[in-house]
Amino acid sequence: MTEPPAETAIGAVDLHKTYKSPRGDVPAVRGIDLDVRPGEFFGLLGPNGAGKSTTIGMLTTLVVPTSGSARVCGFDVTRQSVEVKRRIGMVSQNNTLDTDLSAFENLEFRGRYFGMSGRDARRRADELLEMFNLTDRRGAEPMEMSGGQAKRLMICRALVHRPEVLFLDEPTAGLDPQTRVNLWEVLRELQKDGQTIVLTTHYMEEAEALCDRVAVVDHGRILASGTVEELKGSAGADTVLTVAYDGPVPDDVSGLRDRDGISKVELSDGQVRVFAHEPDGLLGELVALGSSAGVSVTDASQLRPSLETVFLTLTGREYRE
Amino acid sequence: MSSTAEVLAAPPAVRPTVPRTFLAMMAREVRVMRKNFLSTFVRVLAQPVMFVFVFAYVLPKIGGGMAGQGGATFSTILVPGLVGSSIMMQAMMAVIFPLMMELTWQRSITDRALAPIPVPLLAIQKISAAALQGLIGGLLVFPAVLFIHADGQAPTVHVSNWPVFIVVMLSGALLSAAGGLLLGTLINPQKAQVLFALILMPITMLGCVYYPWEALDSVRWLQIVSLFNPLVYLSEGLRAALTPDVGHMPVWAFLLALVGGTIALTWFATRTFTKRVLT
Numbered sequence: 001m002t003e004p005p006a007e008t009a010i011g012a013v014d015l016h017k018t019y020k021s022p023r024g025d026v027p028a029v030r031g032i033d034l035d036v037r038p039g040e041f042f043g044l045l046g047p048n049g050a051g052k053s054t055t056i057g058m059l060t061t062l063v064v065p066t067s068g069s070a071r072v073c074g075f076d077v078t079r080q081s082v083e084v085k086r087r088i089g090m091v092s093q094n095n096t097l098d099t100d101l102s103a104f105e106n107l108e109f110r111g112r113y114f115g116m117s118g119r120d121a122r123r124r125a126d127e128l129l130e131m132f133n134l135t136d137r138r139g140a141e142p143m144e145m146s147g148g149q150a151k152r153l154m155i156c157r158a159l160v161h162r163p164e165v166l167f168l169d170e171p172t173a174g175l176d177p178q179t180r181v182n183l184w185e186v187l188r189e190l191q192k193d194g195q196t197i198v199l200t201t202h203y204m205e206e207a208e209a210l211c212d213r214v215a216v217v218d219h220g221r222i223l224a225s226g227t228v229e230e231l232k233g234s235a236g237a238d239t240v241l242t243v244a245y246d247g248p249v250p251d252d253v254s255g256l257r258d259r260d261g262i263s264k265v266e267l268s269d270g271q272v273r274v275f276a277h278e279p280d281g282l283l284g285e286l287v288a289l290g291s292s293a294g295v296s297v298t299d300a301s302q303l304r305p306s307l308e309t310v311f312l313t314l315t316g317r318e319y320r321e
Numbered sequence: 322m323s324s325t326a327e328v329l330a331a332p333p334a335v336r337p338t339v340p341r342t343f344l345a346m347m348a349r350e351v352r353v354m355r356k357n358f359l360s361t362f363v364r365v366l367a368q369p370v371m372f373v374f375v376f377a378y379v380l381p382k383i384g385g386g387m388a389g390q391g392g393a394t395f396s397t398i399l400v401p402g403l404v405g406s407s408i409m410m411q412a413m414m415a416v417i418f419p420l421m422m423e424l425t426w427q428r429s430i431t432d433r434a435l436a437p438i439p440v441p442l443l444a445i446q447k448i449s450a451a452a453l454q455g456l457i458g459g460l461l462v463f464p465a466v467l468f469i470h471a472d473g474q475a476p477t478v479h480v481s482n483w484p485v486f487i488v489v490m491l492s493g494a495l496l497s498a499a500g501g502l503l504l505g506t507l508i509n510p511q512k513a514q515v516l517f518a519l520i521l522m523p524i525t526m527l528g529c530v531y532y533p534w535e536a537l538d539s540v541r542w543l544q545i546v547s548l549f550n551p552l553v554y555l556s557e558g559l560r561a562a563l564t565p566d567v568g569h570m571p572v573w574a575f576l577l578a579l580v581g582g583t584i585a586l587t588w589f590a591t592r593t594f595t596k597r598v599l600t
Contacts, residue, residue, distance in 0.1 A: 061599075062598070094429075096428060098349075098433075114437060116347075
């Protein structure tokens with residue numbers, strides 16, 4: 001088996017994870033390769049259940065790979081897990097704050113777990129609380145904090161020991177839009193200062209807004225990876241046109257498949273989805289095809305070029321939120 | 322949000338070593354204990370205080386007092402028993418309840434699991450912290466059971482053998498904490514009620530807390546079944562160290578059970594814990 005290169009921030013080769021359960025084996029990750037460079041903002045994009053969290057779990061040493069290997073900051077995640085943990089910070093999806101400690105103490109003890117003296121740890125905790133506008137919540141218990149505050153505190157906690165790589169698993173899931181945008185701002189600032197960041201998300205716009213490079217993940221595999229621009233260009237279609245009829249889809253619609261500029265036509269019950277490149281006039285044509293077959297259009301949408309179209313072209317199905 | 326440059330600036334000299342991390346985690350436990358001292362104090366004391374109050378004060382006063390064995394007062398029997406059961410219950414609960422929360426719901430164990438320490442050592446840390454709480458529980462109960470009694474019902478207690486006393490206290494607390502960690506990793510939190518009814522209740526009621534093991538000669542089957550109860554060895558060990566005049570189990574027997582049990586349960590609990598944390 002080949003070893004991942006040591007000089008990258010994260011290198012993973014053919015990572016697999018299969019969970020054993022009484023009802024049989026559940027494959028969560030089925031062969032993932034990764035190569036994240038220092039200073040990069042890398043996104044794992046995919047629907048719920050795609051295997052993103054399991055992948056992050058393996059990179060942060062808490063999930064043991066079934067096969068394959070991964071190195072973080074040059075250290076093997078299974079054989080040198082303590083060395084890896086010293087160099088990473090992790091913001092998990094759930095609120096994993098220590099509920100027996102106040103906001104301040106959560107940071108103070110994180111610092112001490114990472115070898116700081118009591119005084120350094122307390123100074124560092126105050127510095128971070130101020131930086132993230134949490135000073136007035138210093139003595140609050142994690143249970144008393146709002147979702148956005150708790151998430152910010154978790155980011156502080158992940159930064160206490162100045163990790164080389166910061167992992168964020170669905171950092172903005174369940175947050176209100178304003179908090180989400182604030183958080184994006186924080187992450188951009190961190191990256192500007194050289195922080196290597198790996199983020200998982202199921203929000204297209206989040207990946208587009210933040211990430212230098214993205215890997216689209218589904219069913220435990222990477223479907224495509226590259227910069228957002230590369231991915232958009234590689235999809236072969238820049239627009240996805242979805243039309244719903246009030247009856248069966250007219251037969252003639254399947255004929256569109258052979259036309260230039262159309263890469264895929266998907267039919268389902270009363271609905272058609274066309275993946276196209278510069279689809280001028282296509283919508284009108286679909287309406288006309290309908291009326292000549294005696295059905296009318298009840299709903300139509302046209303997705304503009306975005307990661308979402310890439311995702312749909314790659315997976316050919318509705319995005320599961 | 323100002324610039325993050327400072328946040329990422331060169332850190333103060335940090336040398337995370339495994340022993341430092343371990344000690345920092347113990348310091349966290351002490352901080353939490355200090356915060357919860359009053360509620361812990363009340364919780365630990367309520368049951369034994371009520372017990373000695375009824376059995377060593379009220380009952381003798383109204384003429385229904387129970388005689389101990391061989392001329393010893395009932396309170397003399399109770400001192401080692403109640404101290405032992407307090408150590409065991411406090412140590413077990415100190416690990417079981419937080420663990421049930423940490424391993425389920427939000428899986429907040431991640432907080433500690435990401436600290437730079439091997440996961441099996443995190444299990445050892447949990448056992449040590451819970452054992453410490455068990456010892457504190459036992460020490461808190463001491464004065465209560467020594468001083469609450471009716472006239473003429475005073476317990477006759479003195480530490481007759483310090484080394485045995487210390488080994489029994491420490492290994493009893495560690496054994497209980499390791500057992501708690503094992504149960505906490507194996508039992509589904511929804512079944513916590515069952516844990517109480519089927520495990521903790523029989524352990525305390527039949528743990529030779531209220532009578533010495535030797536007195537069970539007349540109920541031979543129970544005497545034998547009791548040997549599967551770890552609290553029996555802790556109560557009997559404390560009896561040997563504190564009230565040697567009351568008949569007790571041979572020293573080799575309870576030391577073997579306590580020390581051997583501690584090693585076996587720690588090994589086993591460390592494995593089950595690691596399996597639960599690393600998926």
